[in-house]
Amino acid sequence: MKSDQTFNGNPTTVDGLRAIEMRYRSVFSTGTKEAAFCQSSIRLNSPDMGVLLPDRFMPVLESDDRCVPIFKLALLQTVKAAEKFTERELDFNWISVFMPLRLLAKNNCLNILTEFTDIIGVKPNKICFEISPLLLNDDGDCRETMKKLRKAGYHTMITNVGGNAFPLLSLAEFEPEYVMMDEQITQLLGQDERSETCAQSVISFINNLDAEPIATGVPSAEIADRLYELECSYYTGAAHSGYYTGNFQREKFMRTKNQQ
Numbered sequence: 001m002k003s004d005q006t007f008n009g010n011p012t013t014v015d016g017l018r019a020i021e022m023r024y025r026s027v028f029s030t031g032t033k034e035a036a037f038c039q040s041s042i043r044l045n046s047p048d049m050g051v052l053l054p055d056r057f058m059p060v061l062e063s064d065d066r067c068v069p070i071f072k073l074a075l076l077q078t079v080k081a082a083e084k085f086t087e088r089e090l091d092f093n094w095i096s097v098f099m100p101l102r103l104l105a106k107n108n109c110l111n112i113l114t115e116f117t118d119i120i121g122v123k124p125n126k127i128c129f130e131i132s133p134l135l136l137n138d139d140g141d142c143r144e145t146m147k148k149l150r151k152a153g154y155h156t157m158i159t160n161v162g163g164n165a166f167p168l169l170s171l172a173e174f175e176p177e178y179v180m181m182d183e184q185i186t187q188l189l190g191q192d193e194r195s196e197t198c199a200q201s202v203i204s205f206i207n208n209l210d211a212e213p214i215a216t217g218v219p220s221a222e223i224a225d226r227l228y229e230l231e232c233s234y235y236t237g238a239a240h241s242g243y244y245t246g247n248f249q250r251e252k253f254m255r256t257k258n259q260q
Helices: 054-061 067-087 109-120 133-137 141-151 168-173 183-187 193-208 221-229
Strands: 020-029 035-046 050-052 095-098 127-131 155-161 178-181 212-215
Touching: 020 067, 035 054, 035 067, 067 095, 067 109, 109 141, 127 141, 133 155, 141 155, 155 168, 168 193, 178 183, 178 193, 183 193, 193 212
Parallel strands: 035 095, 095 127, 127 155, 155 178, 178 212
Antiparallel strands: 020 035, 035 050
């Protein structure tokens, strides 16, 4: 890890900011039931309000440029966690971190990311930027930046897709590499034929965009197998593990079908 005045030689701070907590979970292959990727989640530690989850602080965070140093700190801690996982021989293709829409909309977003990832010594193809579905309200700047990120080698993923009133047709304009579906899609499986057809339609639509669908909230190996049959390649959920800190053990990260 390279040192730089950006984080003052301290891997827990960037631009003087500290007190966030990162957690991680595996994204599994529906075919092999082995971990393919790693997804991060951020918690903000507030002296007055305690630990805040993203749905509490993200709307405020996105309102001004404070989101940039928090994003840098989250990325730094995520990269350091990935290094620990690699040392323990935990294999995954990339690890994700949230991307503030305010940063994504900046004309110099790619320059900011390239400079920072060079400083902390991580290759673009090892990072996937998680992007809120609010992206679909974008007037054009985020759209172009997403294309630049993919061209530069970074992965992109739009999250919470397919819930109530979600405009699926708008996805095509952003060319995401991965699409993480809302749990409502998973809940349609195993009910009746009509419900399952709806889930299959969403998965097929995402595949037709040349994107990889990821299911969430998968409760069992049987549902994971059904997702595989429907050509949904990846999933998260109770069939495997939830979120852990960067210190969780190998057996919690890598579970196979035989361990369920």
